Amino acid sequence: MNLRIGLGFDSHEFEEGKPLYLGGVRIDFPHGLKGxxxxxxxxxxxxxxILGAxxxxxxxxxxxxxxxxWRGVRSEVFLEEALRRMRERGYEVVNLDCVLIADEPKISPHKEAVRENLSRLLGAPEDRISLKGKRREGFCEAKGMACICVVLLGKRDEG
Ligand SMILES: [Zn+2]
Incomplete structure (x- = not known):
């Protein structure tokens, strides 16, 4: 199998009153993420x-x-384009490991719903997707959320 690994990082500040979406799932929380x-x-x-891989x-x-x-667009649009490019080149998601860094909201109550939705969006079984919540523990100011993830893509050898 041909393998390619990719690293993703992103961060956003909170914005009062905006709906919060994580992994395409609406999370009940007083702030959303600015962007x-x-x-x-x-x-x-x-x-x-995925694009990096x-x-x-x-x-x-x-x-x-x-x-x-792209103003106000749902982020599934961006992911779909990355997946289109991935499939065009014959790759699939082998596994994905994500760390969400935030003091709040707590990730654990939403973990299963988010993994389920990621599985649907990526077309990959849930056992290939890992999601962890980490508190910031004093690192930078807690005015938003950050995320780091690693994805492994694979393509079967031809012939
Ligand atoms: Zn972003």
Missing amino acids: HSDGDVLLHAITDA LGEPDIGELFSDKDER
């Missing part, structure tokens, strides 16, 4: 990890925040 799109820090990091341009190059087409 040109819905601010889904998890989907942005995953999208960038493929050696494609990153999310900021493909979907500039200066481009009005």
